[in-house]
Amino acid sequence: MTTSTRFQILVCDGPSCGLCLNSEALLEHLEQRIAASDSLRDRVTAINLTCFGRCDDGPNIMVRPLAEGEDGDCEPDIDAIEGVRGLYLGMDTERIDRVLREHCEGGQPIEDWVEEY
Known part of the structure; x- marks a missing residue:
């Protein structure tokens, strides 16, 4: 089942994630996947x-969630x-x-991976 919740995905662009670990490539991947998905396009922003x-x-x-x-x-x-x-x-x-798939489309955080900020 697809959730109707709107989400914002924040991609770290700090010196380590951005410069050393190329988080910009992850942002580009997110943007492409979101744009290609009917269930995400109008609800998810990265x-x-x-x-x-x-x-x-x-x-x-x-x-x-927004x-x-x-x-x-x-x-x-x-x-x-x-x-x-x-x-x-x-x-x-x-x-x-x-x-x-699981958090943004299904509305369920991946319990083994997710943390509280």
């Missing part, structure tokens, strides 16, 4: 976030992501695909 502070674990992403009327193209304040159970560490394209 953007860069400055840094999660978990540099040794990267590249990292966060999947967070509030009614909230713009998914804007980087949120840190207060908006504190306590969110949606942080995924050590991501690659295969893991991204699973997060899109």
Whole structure:
């Protein structure tokens, strides 16, 4: 079953994730997968976030639900992501695909991978 929840996916673009671990390639992969999916295209947005502070674990992403009327193209304040159970560490394209399927389409975080920020 597909959820109707709108999500924002934040991709760490800090020095470690961005420069050393090429998180930009993950953002591009996300954007392509989202654009190609009828079930994700109008509900999921992926953007860069400055840094999660978990540099040794990267590249990292966060999947967070958007509030009614909230713009998914804007980087949120840190207060908006504190306590969110949606942080995924050590991501690659295969893991991204699973997060899109299970968390964004199915509405269920991947319990073995997800952490609270």
